[in-house]
Amino acid sequence: MKLNVARKDGILIITPQVKRIDANVASDFKSKLIDFLDNGDKIIVINLSKVDFIDSSGLGAMVLILRKIGTDGRIKLCKLKEGVSSIFELTRLDEVFEIHKSEEGALESLKTG
Amino acid sequence: MKLNVARKDGILIITPQVKRIDANVASDFKSKLIDFLDNGDKIIVINLSKVDFIDSSGLGAMVLILRKIGTDGRIKLCKLKEGVSSIFELTRLDEVFEIHKSEEGALESLKTG
Amino acid sequence: MAGESGELMEEIRLTFPRKVAYLRFATSISKQICQQIEECREDKSFASDVELCVSEACTNAIKYGRSGEMEDVISLYFQIFADKLVIKVQDKGSGFNLNNLPDPDIESLPDRGYGLYIIRSKMDDVQYTHTEEGNFLTMIKFFKGDFNV
């Protein structure tokens, strides 16, 4: 799975370059995220602006990362499209993840908070 | 099937607003073209710029119109995409239809010729 | 699309290898079918709900439906009725008990177990049957405006 990766003030910004995060790419997504954690990244913003479709395989990958980061680090999601956002709500994962409208908002909240 | 219709100096310019001319739309296309002939149109330019895919059903519709017009009128095709153009060549219908690169070219040739 | 309620009007079947790479065949045909049905086009979320559930159900069939047979395949049936769309996903695995599944417990941050919860939330009815021909997960969604059991 293609990811765009940027770093700003020690924050890792990951923007998946795919329209769909389903079982076809989820395990690759998961292992790429784990690689970042293993390399010491602890503050991560995932920008989902390119993603039209996510299902439980994609959700599972992100929850695993959230659990792995634990209290050591922080993770924020941003730029969820309507369909994606509604699945976070349905599964109540919107209560578990910190979700921001814009990437700037996510970054700002990590600096101030 | 949606068609854009324009008239310039007595020439009817038809631009199908579909990506595919297959059996799903060919009979509708055919009957719409026949309506124009029945209403007295005799000089027709068909602009295929929107069409990515055509198969024998679409070709058949156009040959029928060509035959119906006969020596009474004229028909020109223009702006064929590569895939469409290659099927005209394969069936040798490129020898039967007058095909122009641009709409202007087709119109010009009808005025001068 | 006219016809009495309860009357099967059309069926589309897709059979594909039990491999995750084919998941998108299933979801893309699901989208096309919903486009085809006028009743769905009026209900904006119908197609996306169905696509999501087809993705979940086929993912499970691919993950858990190992048959041991040479030809390890998944079949997907779309049955268009006057009042509803019925989707069946068939695998040849050892099956499971749909009624024993708890909803995911969000507090414990599970990274799995959301699939059937999503399916149950989005569909009007979900059934599971184990037959000689394999396991069938049957998902039913009524068109809007019709009665909703």
Next chain:
Amino acid sequence: MAGESGELMEEIRLTFPRKVAYLRFATSISKQICQQIEECREDKSFASDVELCVSEACTNAIKYGRSGEMEDVISLYFQIFADKLVIKVQDKGSGFNLNNLPDPDIESLPDRGYGLYIIRSKMDDVQYTHTEEGNFLTMIKFFKGDFNV
């Protein structure tokens, strides 16, 4: 995609009502399958040639394949081999004689009869069989780089 020449690797089956509205289901799955096969992606015209032939063959199956049965359906099989793609279109009509078909005579401006001419031009081999299960038009196209019969 590795494997010995001649070995069937994957099969995808689509069954749909004998209606022209479903033609696009057939062509869209054809496109997706060619995308899936690495050997096709290197050959730019492979996918578009296959799509065209699938459209022609399914159009014929829809036009001429009336079965008289309640469930009047067309089936489409894509069989991926190491060296080729085999496509079968099944209908339950009364069939025809493939070998008796003349190429279209362009001089007389025929408005039909191009379908099988196109299929024969684009495919490496075309066969037609009439069985108890119906009629099968079998179209074979080799991946580039492999031998071409």
